[in-house]
Amino acid sequence: MAVTSRPTPPPSEAAExxxxxxxxxxxxxxxxxxLTLREGSITVVTLxxxxxxxxxxxxxxxxxNFTNLLPYFAPYAIMAAGEVFVMINGEIDLSIGxxxxxxxxxFHEVHHAGLPIYPALIASLxxxxxxxxxxxxxxxxxNISSFVATLGMLFVLDGxxxxxxxxxxxxxxxxxxxxxxxxxxxFGAGTYSxxxxxxxxxxxxxxxxxxxxxxxxxxxxxGNRIGAAxxxxxxxxxxxxxxxxxxxxxxxxxxxxxxxxTTATPDPSASNDILFQAISAAVIGGTLLRGGSGTVVGAxxxxxxxxxxxxxxxxxxxxxxxxxxxxxxxxxxxMAINTxxxxxxxxSGRA
Amino acid sequence: xxxxxxxxTIVAPKTDPADVLRVEHVSKRFGPVTALRDVSLHxxxxxxxxxxxxxxxxxxxxxxxxxxxHHADAGTMWLKGETYTPRxxxxxxxxxxxxxxxxxxxxxxxxxxxxxxLNRERVYxxxxxxxxxxxxxxxxxxxxxxxxxxxxxxxxxARLSGGQRQAIAVARTVSGDADVLLLDEPLAAxxxxxxxxxxxxxxxxxxEGRVSIIMILHNYVHVLAACDRVNLxxxxxxxxxxxTAETSVEELTEIVVEEYRRARLEANLRNGAPAxxxxxxxxxx
Numbered sequence: 282m283a284v285t286s287r288p289t290p291p292p293s294e295a296a297e298x299x300x301x302x303x304x305x306x307x308x309x310x311x312x313x314x315x316l317t318l319r320e321g322s323i324t325v326v327t328l329x330x331x332x333x334x335x336x337x338x339x340x341x342x343x344x345x346n347f348t349n350l351l352p353y354f355a356p357y358a359i360m361a362a363g364e365v366f367v368m369i370n371g372e373i374d375l376s377i378g379x380x381x382x383x384x385x386x387x388f389h390e391v392h393h394a395g396l397p398i399y400p401a402l403i404a405s406l407x408x409x410x411x412x413x414x415x416x417x418x419x420x421x422x423x424n425i426s427s428f429v430a431t432l433g434m435l436f437v438l439d440g441x442x443x444x445x446x447x448x449x450x451x452x453x454x455x456x457x458x459x460x461x462x463x464x465x466x467x468f469g470a471g472t473y474s475x476x477x478x479x480x481x482x483x484x485x486x487x488x489x490x491x492x493x494x495x496x497x498x499x500x501x502x503x504g505n506r507i508g509a510a511x512x513x514x515x516x517x518x519x520x521x522x523x524x525x526x527x528x529x530x531x532x533x534x535x536x537x538x539x540x541x542x543t544t545a546t547p548d549p550s551a552s553n554d555i556l557f558q559a560i561s562a563a564v565i566g567g568t569l570l571r572g573g574s575g576t577v578v579g580a581x582x583x584x585x586x587x588x589x590x591x592x593x594x595x596x597x598x599x600x601x602x603x604x605x606x607x608x609x610x611x612x613x614x615x616m617a618i619n620t621x622x623x624x625x626x627x628x629s630g631r632a
Numbered sequence: 633x634x635x636x637x638x639x640x641t642i643v644a645p646k647t648d649p650a651d652v653l654r655v656e657h658v659s660k661r662f663g664p665v666t667a668l669r670d671v672s673l674h675x676x677x678x679x680x681x682x683x684x685x686x687x688x689x690x691x692x693x694x695x696x697x698x699x700x701x702h703h704a705d706a707g708t709m710w711l712k713g714e715t716y717t718p719r720x721x722x723x724x725x726x727x728x729x730x731x732x733x734x735x736x737x738x739x740x741x742x743x744x745x746x747x748x749x750l751n752r753e754r755v756y757x758x759x760x761x762x763x764x765x766x767x768x769x770x771x772x773x774x775x776x777x778x779x780x781x782x783x784x785x786x787x788x789x790a791r792l793s794g795g796q797r798q799a800i801a802v803a804r805t806v807s808g809d810a811d812v813l814l815l816d817e818p819l820a821a822x823x824x825x826x827x828x829x830x831x832x833x834x835x836x837x838x839x840e841g842r843v844s845i846i847m848i849l850h851n852y853v854h855v856l857a858a859c860d861r862v863n864l865x866x867x868x869x870x871x872x873x874x875x876t877a878e879t880s881v882e883e884l885t886e887i888v889v890e891e892y893r894r895a896r897l898e899a900n901l902r903n904g905a906p907a908x909x910x911x912x913x914x915x916x917x
Binding site for chain 1: 699701720721722725731733735736737738739740741742746750751753755760761762764
């Protein structure tokens with residue numbers, strides 16, 4: 282908790298976003314500037330956690346363990362990246378877990394109906410996007426709170442998945458021939474496939490958030506909805522984009538995971554656990570629920586933190602019963618630090 | 633005396649080529665609330681028109697209709713000789729009507745220059761990434777031109793004072809290429825010094841003669857200093873239209889006091905009959 286002792290920040294010069302690091306004055310200044318980045322505190326916490334496990338658990342800092350860690354981190358990072366956009370927009374999408382569950386089954390159905398694998402993939406993701414737009418319509422046109430609207434979508438999709446699958450698992454299309462199949466290698470089954478997708482998607486979305494109109498309008502709508510509308514921004518269109526992006530990324534993650542484990546299992550409780558992990562990653566990463574500010578890279582680091590914690594605790598031999606307790610405490614501590622840092626950041630003039 | 637005031641011409645001849653903006657018989661209801669009963673006004677080219685009135689009289693509603701944010705229930709509007717029914721704020725802006733709203737429409741989390749360029753960002757081509765450097769440079773130039781000093785443009789506007797925020801909201805409108813500006817209380821939340829800066833800016837715009845301005849004000853001293861003409865809006869109708877040269881702080885105060893008194897009388901006597909359409913405010917006495 283190095284942040285608690287830091288003095289009032291000096292007037293910093295450049296830098297208005299996490300992607301920007303201007304001229305710096307000295308190592309202390311650099312440290313201060315780093316901590317006032319939205320991702321700063323969670324990065325420090327993640328490093329501390331990593332060092333702790335690396336020094337206390339022999340098998341932790343090995344390449345082998347890193348590949349074990351990936352499934353506990355990459356999928357959450359991708360889903361959290363989408364959720365971050367909705368959260369910056371000032372809303373929340375609770376249907377991403379159900380979307381994660383539903384889309385692989387849809388993919389399976391569409392493929393079995395005769396569509397080749399890539400068109401089936403695209404069609405499934407298009408349906409996910411349309412469902413995301415439905416969420417946005419419910420929120421921005423029907424004025425249902427996003428919490429309620431997406432909760433409704435959650436149950437609808439869970440239900441449809443159970444009906445469609447008759448509550449039985451299915452084989453994921455494209456996973457029959459292991460090792461030779463490019464589709465499976467690229468979309469989840471390759472050792473680093475999910476990691477590469479996660480890093481690429483997070484990098485792209487951080488770019489979108491910081492350097493495009495879409496990102497700017499998302500912040501504007503989340504920060505001052507009426508003001509954004511008065512400036513002529515179409516609030517509905519911004520929301521539709523964000524809910525659609527969130528839904529597509531959740532569905533895509535579902536397909537990656539279904540390809541990785543070669544089957545899709547209709548288990549709503551597991552998918553809702555993933556929903557909470559993704560939201561936790563976003564929140565721990567420094568995105569505030571009240572909207573107007575957030576970071577995609579932070580969500581990736583938040584997901585990494587959750588993955589390290591989960592993996593480290595298991596390797597350390599902590600009873601599985603304690604995992605959720607530690608996770609909960611970790612979220613509360615990380616949030617306390619984030620709130621403090623965001624207060625300091627306003628003082629130091631970071632956007 | 634109010635009688636004298638009420639006999640002023642309320643609407644100019646219908647085909648006055650000097651009018652850049654004309655509003656005729658516009659009304660607006662929000663559910664059971666009548667915000668505008670029957671409003672007619674006109675704005676000449678290069679003119680600064682002050683809009684006065686009590687809270688809830690309909691000033692902001694009128695501004696929001698002119699800016700395209702709300703849509704009138706009835707009535708017609710003309711802009712530069714053509715009928716004017718803006719679909720939305722964007723549409724109004726593309727036709728040269730730009731607005732500083734009462735709540736300023738600033739996004740606290742965004743930087744000064746992002747706010748200045750909100751919804752008219754500069755982007756690179758062909759990849760539409762934000763041209764932040766160009767925007768910052770242009771923002772600095774625009775602020776310098778209108779004499780507003782904000783030390784840093786990359787800080788979030790949450791850190792600025794009320795007056796600085798107001799100045800940015802005004803600068804956002806002024807630095808565009810609008811020729812009709814609508815300012816809803818541009819001097820609210822400003823200290824004397826900042827207020828003087830904005831008044832000076834409006835004075836300069838008036839001298840240049842390129843833009844025509846409607847602004848809502850509360851302070852009569854400001855009205856007399858900045859405006860060519862005042863319209864008093866009361867109870868959803870324009871009840872007074874007078875050049876500022878023919879009035880004074882005392883008279884405006886007296887008129888307003890008298891209007892209140894009359895409004896209360898009318899409220900007691902009224903039995904639901906609407907005022908006659910071309911002379912909304914019939915003298916009650």
